[in-house]
Amino acid sequence: MSDGKRVQRLNIWHETNLPPNVEYEVECPTGELTLWNIYRMQHPDGSMTEDEWTGNAGMIIVEQKNGYRRYGCSDSFDTFSPANLEFEVEWDNFSVNGKSSGGAK
Numbered sequence: 314m315s316d317g318k319r320v321q322r323l324n325i326w327h328e329t330n331l332p333p334n335v336e337y338e339v340e341c342p343t344g345e346l347t348l349w350n351i352y353r354m355q356h357p358d359g360s361m362t363e364d365e366w367t368g369n370a371g372m373i374i375v376e377q378k379n380g381y382r383r384y385g386c387s388d389s390f391d392t393f394s395p396a397n398l399e400f401e402v403e404w405d406n407f408s409v410n411g412k413s414s415g416g417a418k
Contacts, residue, residue, distance in 0.1 A: 324351055324363070327398055348372075348402065350386040369393040380404055 314320065314337075325335055339346060350372050351365045364370075368389035375395065376383040381403050385395025 327400070346402075346404070348384070350388075350398070352388060354389075364389070371395075375399065 323337065327333075349365055350370055351363055352370070354362050354364045354367070356362065369387050369392060370389035371393060372384050372386045373395045374382055375385045381401065383399060383401045386398040386400070387393045387395055388397040
């Protein structure tokens with residue numbers, strides 16, 4: 314993290330009040346980086362939860378090449394639509410860089 318702190322899990326949110334591009338240095342001792350779509354759900358009782366893999370939520374790889382992947386994510390509402398949120402991940406031997414675009418609910 315920018316303050317030197319290390320974390321095991323990092324949630325990156327796509328919201329209008331946050332920067333659209335982020336860059337983090339990560340260490341993957343096993344050579345694997347796990348990514349998934351996480352989102353906030355407003356419930357009828359007014360409570361808010363952070364959910365993943367509910368309803369029609371899911372992800373697909375839209376484009377893939379050496380050191381680069383672009384993902385499409387469905388937001389779990391209505392029918393599956395990987396156009397709800399798209400993001401890119403680029404990596405080399407030293408870092409992962411991410412950019413997002415699209416409208417997450």
